[in-house]
Amino acid sequence: MAVVALVGRPNVGKSTLFNRLIGERRAIVSEQPGLTRDRIYGTVEWRGRGFTVVDTAGLDRVAKDSPEGDLPVNTQAQAKVALDQADVICFLGDAKAGLTASDLEVADILRRARQPVIMVSNKHEGRDDRLLTHEFVSLGLGSPVEISALSGVGTGDLLDRILEELPATALGAAAEVESELLRCAIVGRPNVGKSSLLNAVLGQDRSLVSTVEGTTRDPVDTLLSTPQGQVLLVDTAGMRRPGATKDADYYSLLRALRVVDRADVAILVVDATSPLRAQDRHIAGRAREAGAAILVAVNKWDLLDADDRRDRALIKELRSAYDFAPGAPFLFTSATTGRGIAKLLPAAFELAQARAVRIPTPALNQFFREALDRRPPPSGRGGRRLHLYYAVQSRSRVPTFALFVNDPDLLHFSYARYLENQLREHFGFAGVPLRLRARRSESSQ
DSSP states (O other): OOEEEEEOSTTSSHHHHHHHHHTSOOSOOOSSTTOOOSOEEEEEEETTEEEEEEEOOOOOOOOTTOTTTTHHHHHHHHHHHHHHHOSEEEEEEETTTOOOHHHHHHHHHHTTOSSOEEEEEEOOOSGGGGGGTHHHHTTSSOSOEEOOTTTOTTHHHHHHHHHHHSOGGGOBOHHHHHTTOEEEEEEOSTTSSHHHHHHHHHTSOOSOOOSSTTOOOSOEEEEEEETTEEEEEEEOOOOOOGGGOOTHHHHHHHHHHHHHHHOSEEEEEEETTSOOOHHHHHHHHHHHHHTOEEEEEEEOGGGSOHHHHHOHHHHHHHHHHTTTSTTOOEEEOOTTTOTTHHHHHHHHHHHHHHHTOOOOHHHHHHHHHHHHHHSOOOBOGGGOBOOEEEEEEEETTTTEEEEEESOGGGOOHHHHHHHHHHHHHHHTOTTOOOEEEEEEOGGGO
16 A cells, blocks of 8 residues: 655644545644654545555754753654655645745755655645745745645645556555454553553554653554554553643543544553552543453563562452453563563454454353353342343444343343353453343333
8 A cells, every 4th residue: 555645844734634634633733833743644545546644743953952852853753764664755835934944954855755755835725825835846846736734725636646646556445454454552541651562562663752751642553464464553642631631632632532432452551560540440441432352461560570570469469450351361561571562463363353253143042041040130120030032143343232131121230240241251252342232022012
C-alpha cells in the first residue's frame, strides 16, 4: 500500500488536512503549534483506489533551551522516518502567513528527496489569500495546489494530483487494508511504559519515549506483518482522570478512548512497581464495555528485587488485585531487558481468535443444561425460578448469547456472572468480554 506523507513547519494545517482526508477526527487540531509529536497513519479512499496517509510532527528549527528537553529532536526524527517511508510527499505552506524561514529550511530538505513532492498552499479561506501563493512558487517545487483543509475546498484536486504521482502498482482498495486486520490498542495510565513496550516489540523507536509524563498525545498507529497475520498496533496517550486533563491532554484522552472502542484486543500496561489505582480499573472497564479482549502486561518487572520476582505470593497478589479483568492472561514484561516481549503479539492473536469463536447451537444448549444442573438458578419473587428454554450465539467478535427464558427479570446479575465464568472456562474465552441477553420466550406466553 502506497504511503503519502504530510510535512511542513508547525501549525500549517497538517493535522486538519489529515482529518479531512481520512474522514474522521484522529489527529489533534489546535492553534497551539507542535501538538502532533508522533506520526499517525490513516487510510484514504479516492476514486476507488486506496493509499495510506501519515501526519507528521512539524519540521522546524529546535531551540537549545527547549523546556521539553530532547522532545523536539525526537519529534523531528519521527517526521524524517515518515519521509523515508513515503512514496509521495505533500509539503504544506500557510497562505495566510506566506513564506517563512522555516519553510525555506524544509524546502531545502525536500529538494533532495527521492520521492515526488507536491507543494500545497493551505488556508485559502478567502480570495485575498491567493495573493500569497506566488511566494511558494519560488521554492522550486512546482505550482502549488491551493486548498482549504478547514472547509475542504480544493482537497479533491489534491487527491487527484496524489493519484497521478503514485505508481499504479502501489495503489489498492481501502477495503483491502481494513479486512482481516487485528486492531490492538496499547493502553494504560501515564508513564507505565506503553511507548517503551511498543518500541521493544518493533525493535525501533516508533513511539516517543521520554521521562516527561504523557509524551504520547495522539494515538500512534503501526501496521505490522507477523507470522500470525497483520496487526495494527496503536500506542495511546496515558489515560488520566477526566478532571486532571487540560487542553490538548483532554483531546488526547478522547482519541485514546476512541481507539479502545475500535480495538479487538487491549493490552493494558500496568506498572509492577506501583500499586493498583482506580485509573487501571477504569481503563479496563472501558475496554470491557467496548468489547475488547484484555491482555494485562505487568511492565517494569526488572525493577523489582530478585526475591520479589520469585515470590509466588506476590504474583498471586497481583493477579488477585486485577480481578477487574476476569480470566485475562497476564504477561510479566520488561521493555528494558526484553522479558516477555516476544509473547505479547502471539497472546494478542490467541485472544482475537477466542473472541471470534462461534459455538454451534447444540453444543451451546448442552453446556447451559449442564451448567443449570450443577447450580440451579435462585428463586425470585413469589418463589418463581428462571427457566431456560434454549440459547443461541447471536454474534461473535464480542461473543453475545441470547437466552430465551420464561421471565428475563429472573436472571439475577450474580447468576449471569456465574454463567459467564462457566462459558469462559468451558469454551476458552479467558480475557474475552461476554454478553448475555435474556429474552422472553414465546413458549412462556
